[in-house]
Amino acid sequence: MSDRGYPEAVADEFPVPPTEFTDREGRTVEVRPYEDTEEGYEALVEMYDAFDPADRAQGIPPGGEERIREWLDAILGDDCYNVIAWCGDEVAGHATLVPDDDAYELAIFVHQEYQRAGIGTHLIRGLLGHGQAEGIRKVWLTVERWNRAAVSLYKKIGFETSDAESFELEMGLRLNADGEDAG
Amino acid sequence: MKVLCGIGGSDDSFRALDRTVERAAVADDDLTVAVVENPDSSVDPDEIVQRAESAVEEAGLDAEVRLVEGDPGSRLVELAETEGFEEIVLGGGHTSPMGKITIGSIAEFVLLNAKTSVTLVR
Numbered sequence: 001m002s003d004r005g006y007p008e009a010v011a012d013e014f015p016v017p018p019t020e021f022t023d024r025e026g027r028t029v030e031v032r033p034y035e036d037t038e039e040g041y042e043a044l045v046e047m048y049d050a051f052d053p054a055d056r057a058q059g060i061p062p063g064g065e066e067r068i069r070e071w072l073d074a075i076l077g078d079d080c081y082n083v084i085a086w087c088g089d090e091v092a093g094h095a096t097l098v099p100d101d102d103a104y105e106l107a108i109f110v111h112q113e114y115q116r117a118g119i120g121t122h123l124i125r126g127l128l129g130h131g132q133a134e135g136i137r138k139v140w141l142t143v144e145r146w147n148r149a150a151v152s153l154y155k156k157i158g159f160e161t162s163d164a165e166s167f168e169l170e171m172g173l174r175l176n177a178d179g180e181d182a183g
Numbered sequence: 184m185k186v187l188c189g190i191g192g193s194d195d196s197f198r199a200l201d202r203t204v205e206r207a208a209v210a211d212d213d214l215t216v217a218v219v220e221n222p223d224s225s226v227d228p229d230e231i232v233q234r235a236e237s238a239v240e241e242a243g244l245d246a247e248v249r250l251v252e253g254d255p256g257s258r259l260v261e262l263a264e265t266e267g268f269e270e271i272v273l274g275g276g277h278t279s280p281m282g283k284i285t286i287g288s289i290a291e292f293v294l295l296n297a298k299t300s301v302t303l304v305r
Contacts, residue, residue: 058283059283060283098280100279105279105280107281142279142285166286166287166291
């Protein structure tokens with residue numbers, strides 16, 4: 001599926017992680033690219049294992065530790081880009097870019113205890129800053145049409161709807177102009 | 184049961200075909216496979232028909248495989264109504280590299296408009 005639509009204009013520059021901020025609950029949160037350490041991996045598994053099933057979207061994150069590990073192994077590969085929002089040594093949120101043909105698919109997850117505190121916005125901007133610095137050109141995502149909080153976040157970031165034909169909206173964003181760098 | 188399995192050439196539609204054929208053999212369902220024109224699929228309809236026919240034959244079933252032209256969703260619903268099918272079976276959605284499932288416009292139309300039960304095969 002390489003016939004996805006993207007905005008003609010390149011998005012603004014996003015901040016390149018690591019970045020640090022105080023969330024609306026007064027917690028210090030640090031956004032960093034995923035470091036492939038055992039502690040980091042296990043902390044991520046722990047967040048998804050405690051993830052509220054009501055916050056699942058389109059089948060992810062999967063339920064059960066075994067399937068979570070399988071899924072993480074697939075999206076933490078060398079060809080993917082991952083950014084974590086840390087609150088101390090706890091994972092508050094995770095955002096990922098997974099390659100698909102000539103573009104990258106984006107997904108973002110914030111643990112229920114850390115939602116509605118502004119973390120998602122910092123996290124997605126951090127991921128896009130990371131991807132932009134790495135030369136990624138195009139990013140797409142799908143989101144359930146009724147998920148208005150998510151849709152408005154993506155719009156605010158600069159995503160434009162490319163397909164509204166079914167239950168899920170498809171949205172696209174251009175991070176770098178064609179011909180710049182690789183990716 | 185009189186079952187209509189709609190396939191358009193996507194990976195999930197072939198999974199639905201295999202599972203429906205398997206089940207029909209066990210449950211002695213009266214199965215019809217409708218090959219529809221899915222604009223998102225790059226597989227040639229004749230090839231899909233062949234694949235469906237060999238799946239049916241391998242299972243030792245006496246099921247009809249039919250090429251259905253026109254708008255896939257509405258044609259499937261119409262077929263089910265005019266020919267008295269009791270269930271429509273479709274693929275359970277496309278899985279992205281990320282693992283996200285998206286349900287296409289054909290399945291959405293059938294889900295919302297069919298009078299019969301609709302099964303999406305995962």
